[in-house]
Amino acid sequence: MQNDLNKYRMNVSRRKFLTGAGLGLGTIGLGSLLVPGIFNKGGADENALPLGLPHFAPKAKRVIYLFQNGAPSQLESFDYKPLLTKMQGKDLPAEIRMGQRLTGMTSNYTKFPLVGSKFAFSQHGQAGAWISELFPNIAKIADDICIVKTVHTDAINHDPALTFFQTGAQQGNRPSMGSWLSYGLGSENKNLPSFCVLLSKGKGNGQGVYSKLWSNGFLDSSHQGVVFSSGEDPVLYLKNPDGQDKLSRRSMLDHIGQLNEMAYEQFGDPEIAKKIQQYEMAYRMQTAVPELTDITREPDHIIRLYGADALVPGSFAANCLLARKLSESGVRFVQLYHQGWDQHGNLVGEMPMQAKDVDRASAGLITDLKQRGLLDETLVIWGGEFGRTNYSQGMITKDNYGRDHHPRCFSIWMAGGGIKPGIVYGETDEFGYNIVKDPVSVHDLHATLLHLLGLNHEQLTYKHLGRRYRLTDIEGQLIEGLMA
Amino acid sequence: VYTFIKRTVPPPALLVFDASNRDQCEVVRSKTSTPLQALVMLNDPQVLEASRVLAEKFVADKRSDKEKLGDIFRLIVCRRPDSKELTLLENYLVKERQEFAKNPQRAAGFITAGEFRKNEILDKTETAAYMQLIHTIFNLDESGNKY
Numbered sequence: 001m002q003n004d005l006n007k008y009r010m011n012v013s014r015r016k017f018l019t020g021a022g023l024g025l026g027t028i029g030l031g032s033l034l035v036p037g038i039f040n041k042g043g044a045d046e047n048a049l050p051l052g053l054p055h056f057a058p059k060a061k062r063v064i065y066l067f068q069n070g071a072p073s074q075l076e077s078f079d080y081k082p083l084l085t086k087m088q089g090k091d092l093p094a095e096i097r098m099g100q101r102l103t104g105m106t107s108n109y110t111k112f113p114l115v116g117s118k119f120a121f122s123q124h125g126q127a128g129a130w131i132s133e134l135f136p137n138i139a140k141i142a143d144d145i146c147i148v149k150t151v152h153t154d155a156i157n158h159d160p161a162l163t164f165f166q167t168g169a170q171q172g173n174r175p176s177m178g179s180w181l182s183y184g185l186g187s188e189n190k191n192l193p194s195f196c197v198l199l200s201k202g203k204g205n206g207q208g209v210y211s212k213l214w215s216n217g218f219l220d221s222s223h224q225g226v227v228f229s230s231g232e233d234p235v236l237y238l239k240n241p242d243g244q245d246k247l248s249r250r251s252m253l254d255h256i257g258q259l260n261e262m263a264y265e266q267f268g269d270p271e272i273a274k275k276i277q278q279y280e281m282a283y284r285m286q287t288a289v290p291e292l293t294d295i296t297r298e299p300d301h302i303i304r305l306y307g308a309d310a311l312v313p314g315s316f317a318a319n320c321l322l323a324r325k326l327s328e329s330g331v332r333f334v335q336l337y338h339q340g341w342d343q344h345g346n347l348v349g350e351m352p353m354q355a356k357d358v359d360r361a362s363a364g365l366i367t368d369l370k371q372r373g374l375l376d377e378t379l380v381i382w383g384g385e386f387g388r389t390n391y392s393q394g395m396i397t398k399d400n401y402g403r404d405h406h407p408r409c410f411s412i413w414m415a416g417g418g419i420k421p422g423i424v425y426g427e428t429d430e431f432g433y434n435i436v437k438d439p440v441s442v443h444d445l446h447a448t449l450l451h452l453l454g455l456n457h458e459q460l461t462y463k464h465l466g467r468r469y470r471l472t473d474i475e476g477q478l479i480e481g482l483m484a
Numbered sequence: 485v486y487t488f489i490k491r492t493v494p495p496p497a498l499l500v501f502d503a504s505n506r507d508q509c510e511v512v513r514s515k516t517s518t519p520l521q522a523l524v525m526l527n528d529p530q531v532l533e534a535s536r537v538l539a540e541k542f543v544a545d546k547r548s549d550k551e552k553l554g555d556i557f558r559l560i561v562c563r564r565p566d567s568k569e570l571t572l573l574e575n576y577l578v579k580e581r582q583e584f585a586k587n588p589q590r591a592a593g594f595i596t597a598g599e600f601r602k603n604e605i606l607d608k609t610e611t612a613a614y615m616q617l618i619h620t621i622f623n624l625d626e627s628g629n630k631y
Binding site for chain 2: 193211221222224226227229231235236237238239240241242243244245248249251252255256258259260262263267269271272274275278279281282285286
C-alpha cells in the first residue's frame, strides 16, 4: 500500500514535471540525467546517492570494451608456456588438473595431451611482456597496455560465461555493465545513447550474442544498450522521408508528445514518459549520427592506423574507428563484440585469421586515443569470456590441434583510464592451467572498473524484488596492482 | 503482414524490435524501448505507406474532419479520442493543410511513400495533411501498447 502511494506520488511529481516542460521536452532528459533514478517505478530509494554524479573523482570517463567473443586462447596470445611444447603429447598431470570440471565436449576423455603454441613468442616493452607473433601490432603498444594473465571465471560454457562477464551473473536478466554505468553516471552527450553496441564477425568458429547481454535488466529502459547495425548505415531510418523537414518533424514530435502526455494522465505508465524521451533522442540522433558515422571525413593516416578494413562497414576495424568517434562524442560505454574465437579444432588455421581481424585495429584504437589525448580518460578492455585448455581437444596432428574451454585462468589486456600501463599482472603455473599469483575474478574486474570511473561498486545499487542489487553482486575486491 | 526472412539476414526493422535472430529459440521477447524503434516508426517506408493509403481512403470520404479523425483514431488506437485529443488533432490537421498548401512540392513528395498504387485523382495537399495526421497517430505510445 505504502509502495503504491509512493508510486502515485512519484507519478504526480513527474506529471507536473512533464507539463512544466511543455514543448521543450528536452528538459525531461536533463531531469533524469541529473537524477536518473527519480522516475524509476518501485525502485525509489531516498537514501540512494544522487545518481548521475560519481562517488569520487574518476580516472576514466568512458569505456570501450573490445569483447573477443568465443574466448581466444591465452596460450597463443599473451601467456607463454614453453613447458607445453617440451611436454607436447604428454598427459596433463592429475595434480595439476585437480578435478577441474570439463565441458560436455571433453568430459569422456581419459587422456589430456598437452600441446604447446604453434606460434612463436617474443618479449616486448619495458616489462618484457611475452606476446605471440599473431599480434605484432599489439606487441608494439606493449608499453601502453596492462596484460592481466590471471583472470578467472565461474562459468565454463559460452553463454553463461558471457552473461556473467557482462552482467555479473550467469543467468541473465540483470543489467549489463554499460547499463549500470549509464544509470550511475548518466549521459555526457544528450544527442547519443550512453550505451552503444557494435557487432562484428570473424571467420573462425563463432558463438552467438543476444540482446540480453546489453539488457537494462531491472533498471530503467533508457539505460539499455543501443545496437548499431553492421551494414553500410550503422543506424537505420535516420533520414526524414520525402516531404518532411526538421520543422515539420519538430511539429509532429510535439503533437505526439502532447497526445502521449494525455495518455499518460489516463494510464499512469512511466514507460510512456520513456517513450517521449526515446522519440526526442531519435530526433537528435538524426542530426548527430550521420556526422558521426561518416568515416569519409577521417584522414588517410587515421584509416591506415586501423587498417584498410576500417573502410569495410561492419568489420571489427570499422567498429573500432566508430567506437573512437562515439566515445570521443561522449558515449559512456561502447561495447564491441567480435565473434569467431571458439577454436575447439583447427586452432592453427583459424586463430591467425581472427588475430589478423583485430590486431591492427585494436592497437590502432589505442594509438589513436593516445594521440588525441583521450587515452587518459578512456578505459579500453580487450578479452574474451574464458580461456582455453593447455591440452588438445581432438587429435594433435603434425600441423594442428584444438583447445577446449578453460575457466581457471586466461589473459585480457586493458589500457588507459587509470590503468597502470606497460605491466604484466599475475602469474600462472608452468602448465598455464592454474593461477599461482594475483588472481583476478570477474567481480574483481568489475569492482576495479567501476572504481576507475569514480563509482564505489558497493554503493552503486538498485533495489529490485526486495533487495539491493549490484554489478558485483556480493563480491568483488579492488585490484590495486592494476591501477596507476 | 508477411515478409521474407532470409536465414542469416532477418529483416532489419524487425530486429530493431528485438525479433529473434533465429539462431536459438527465444521463449520470451524482451521488452525494450529504444530511439532506434522510434526511427523505424518515423521513417520506415512501410509505416509511411500505410499512412498514405489510409489517408487516401479518408480523403475520398466526404464527411467532416471531426468525424473522419475520430474514425481514424479508432482504427489505429482502438478507442474513440476524447474531446481534448480530438481538438488537438483537428487543429493539427488545419495547420498541416495550410503548410502543405503553401508548399505543394513537399506535399507531392510526402505522398510518394511506398509502392501501393496511388489514387491520382485526389487532392495532394489534402492527402498529405491526412497522411501526416495518420502517421502521427501511428506513432503514439498507445498505438503500439495496449492498456
